[in-house]
Amino acid sequence: MAAMIRVLIVDDDPLLRAGLKLMLGGAPDIRVVGEAGDGTGVTGLIERLAPDVVLMDIRMPNTDGLTATETVRRRPGAPEIIILTTFDADEHVLRALRAGAAGFVLKDTPPAEIVESVRRVAGGQPVLSPAVAKRLITRVAASGQDQRKTKAVNRLAGLNEREREIAVAVGEGKSNAEISATLYLSVPTVKTHVSRILTKLDLNNRVQIALLVHDAGLLHE
Numbered sequence: 001m002a003a004m005i006r007v008l009i010v011d012d013d014p015l016l017r018a019g020l021k022l023m024l025g026g027a028p029d030i031r032v033v034g035e036a037g038d039g040t041g042v043t044g045l046i047e048r049l050a051p052d053v054v055l056m057d058i059r060m061p062n063t064d065g066l067t068a069t070e071t072v073r074r075r076p077g078a079p080e081i082i083i084l085t086t087f088d089a090d091e092h093v094l095r096a097l098r099a100g101a102a103g104f105v106l107k108d109t110p111p112a113e114i115v116e117s118v119r120r121v122a123g124g125q126p127v128l129s130p131a132v133a134k135r136l137i138t139r140v141a142a143s144g145q146d147q148r149k150t151k152a153v154n155r156l157a158g159l160n161e162r163e164r165e166i167a168v169a170v171g172e173g174k175s176n177a178e179i180s181a182t183l184y185l186s187v188p189t190v191k192t193h194v195s196r197i198l199t200k201l202d203l204n205n206r207v208q209i210a211l212l213v214h215d216a217g218l219l220h221e
Contacts, residue, residue: 005122008051009035010042010068011084012060016107020055023111030118037061039068046072046079052122054081056101058092066095073100073204080121097211100204103127126207152215158200166193170206171213 007030009020017035024030033049036042038060046054054072058065065083072078083096083104096104102121105114117127159167162183169179176190183190194206203209213219 005030005053005118006033006049006051007031007118008033008042008045008049008054008079010037010039010054010060010065011035011057012037013057016057016084020114024115024118027115027118030115039063039065039071042068043072043075046075051079053102053118054079055084055105055118056081056096057084058096066092066099069096069101070099082117082121082127094211097207100208102205103207126205148215149217152212153217155201155212156216156218159197163193163197163200166190167197167209167213168218170194170197171210171219173210 007024009017009032011017011020014037017037021032021035024032033051034045036045039056040063042054042063045051056065056069069081069083072081078100080102081096081100083101084107085092085096085104103117103126105117105127109117120127156164156167165183166179169182174182176187176194179185179190180187185193194209197209198204201209201212203212
């Protein structure tokens with residue numbers, strides 16, 4: 001029997017929380033273990049309830065979801081975080097992703113897709129594809145773009161040639177199997193390289209690799 005996925009819901013809208021609890025509670029492999037109306041005290045709830053996944057709203061009173069995400073993801077053994085958002089807050093989504101969130105879902109996403117997103121994130125797969133990350137970045141104001149590019153290029157300079165190739169492939173949205181076929185490497189070898197890239201760059205997941213590669217200007221539109 002598969003392990004139960006434990007979920008914590010953090011949103012200031014009680015109706016949305018109730019809807020999410022009802023939606024997720026209908027899945028046989030998911031259990032909602034707690035909820036909160038803002039980001040204050042989320043770390044304490046995580047320590048007490050040990051969720052695998054946190055569904056986190058962005059705009060909340062007191063402590064907002066972005067601040068809470070940054071705080072949570074700095075802690076060892078932190079749960080994965082899915083940001084609940086709308087497309088009119090691209091810059092906020094990017095900040096959350098850079099902080100280590102595993103992805104985002106729109107609040108009007110069909111229930112079955114939200115349930116599947118929780119399963120994917122619990123299984124270590126980001127729910128935000130690199131292609132979507134590219135679109136979000138494109139829509140962000142150009143302010144600070146040159147500075148981001150310089151920082152990204154400097155960080156990627158610490159990778160060797162093979163690691164850079166794989167980082168770019170991740171940024172292009174390729175799976176490990178696709179990278180394996182393209183670069184004539186075994187899938188386990190690709191996985192090892194991806195793990196080393198994450199460690200060298202001090203990143204949490206593939207989405208952050210894609211964001212960094214895009215910032216460095218290494219992807220072709």
